[in-house]
Amino acid sequence: MTDIQKFIGDRTIAIVGAGLVGAGWAVVYARAGLRVKMFDANPEITRKAVPLIAGQLAGLKKHGLIEEEPAAILARISTASTLAEAIEGVAYVQESVLERVDVKRQLMIDIDAMASPELIVGSSTSGIPGSAFALGLSISPRVLIVHPVNPPYLVPVVELVPSPETSPATVEFANALMQAVGQTVVHVRKEVEGFVLNRLQAVLLREAWALVQEGVASCEDIDKTVRDGLGWRWSFMGPFETIDLNAPGGVADYAERLGPLYQRIAASRQHEQPWDEALIKEVEVQRREHLDHAELESRRAWRDEKLMALAAARRRP
Numbered sequence: 001m002t003d004i005q006k007f008i009g010d011r012t013i014a015i016v017g018a019g020l021v022g023a024g025w026a027v028v029y030a031r032a033g034l035r036v037k038m039f040d041a042n043p044e045i046t047r048k049a050v051p052l053i054a055g056q057l058a059g060l061k062k063h064g065l066i067e068e069e070p071a072a073i074l075a076r077i078s079t080a081s082t083l084a085e086a087i088e089g090v091a092y093v094q095e096s097v098l099e100r101v102d103v104k105r106q107l108m109i110d111i112d113a114m115a116s117p118e119l120i121v122g123s124s125t126s127g128i129p130g131s132a133f134a135l136g137l138s139i140s141p142r143v144l145i146v147h148p149v150n151p152p153y154l155v156p157v158v159e160l161v162p163s164p165e166t167s168p169a170t171v172e173f174a175n176a177l178m179q180a181v182g183q184t185v186v187h188v189r190k191e192v193e194g195f196v197l198n199r200l201q202a203v204l205l206r207e208a209w210a211l212v213q214e215g216v217a218s219c220e221d222i223d224k225t226v227r228d229g230l231g232w233r234w235s236f237m238g239p240f241e242t243i244d245l246n247a248p249g250g251v252a253d254y255a256e257r258l259g260p261l262y263q264r265i266a267a268s269r270q271h272e273q274p275w276d277e278a279l280i281k282e283v284e285v286q287r288r289e290h291l292d293h294a295e296l297e298s299r300r301a302w303r304d305e306k307l308m309a310l311a312a313a314r315r316r317p
């Protein structure tokens, strides 16, 4: 008996919202051996998700990232035409609907009305704390945030964020489920908008937009700085380990040498700096010089190919 079967048994996972992230989650669960039911309020999206997933599985096979035949994994994924059908008899729901508080709240109310007493719900929200949409219902102790990175079947990290009403048993379940399906768990101990991942990304993006606004560098040169600079180390170590290795005496030595520089930079960015219309337009123009709008889809496929090659390389000792 595998780890997953120990606590899921032969029950199914439901994915509610089968867009970019929901479809990616279906791959995560099905490749780990679980049965998956997908439901989207837009039946066209559910229909499109199946061929999309077939293509993703073919890519994983090509890069040696799955042993099973794609068709065998795909056979574990089915679709449902209503929410009730999707959650009937399942152990866990991966909520992946639009990033809007009203949509997520209504879905929690709907699930609450029809859920079995053991059903657990993980929300994929990128940054909305559970307190904003998951409190005061009988299901609330069994709801938490299970925030992935897109696409979740290629980027393993998942943030687990309980609301004040989430029970410890729910966090334990989600932690065990994520470990069993091969994701990397980060525990966010306090509710905060954007959690950890998007707060870190927010700081980098804020500076990137400001540097373009001030004419310090072009979008492409900023992208190059991350792609051919910071990102090289970040693909296998984090910022704290990076600085620990970047001074002869480790992190404390680094803080003494370069702390004042970073503090001056942080102090210089205390004011509000919205992404105003003119700035967004400028960045859009610069980006479209490098990538035509019509090529966004094929470039996403290119990105996923790169991630698969990276995942295959990281598996080698």
Ligand SMILES: NC(=O)c1ccc[n+]([C@@H]2O[C@H](COP(=O)([O-])OP(=O)(O)OC[C@H]3O[C@@H](n4cnc5c(N)ncnc54)[C@H](O)[C@@H]3O)[C@@H](O)[C@H]2O)c1
Pocket: 016, 017, 018, 019, 020, 021, 022, 039, 040, 041, 042, 045, 095, 096, 097, 098, 099, 100, 103, 107, 124, 125, 126, 127, 147, 148, 149, 150
């Ligand atoms: N795209 C990313 O990079 C990313 C990364 C991590 C987390 N997320 C989060 O995942 C969630 C989904 O994002 P996405 O990028 O897949 O968006 P998406 O627009 O591709 O998919 C959302 C889907 O939800 C469906 N939907 C809306 N209301 C519904 C309902 N009541 N019941 C069932 N389906 C419903 C829509 O029809 C749509 O297909 C959001 O909360 C988002 O913040 C996104």
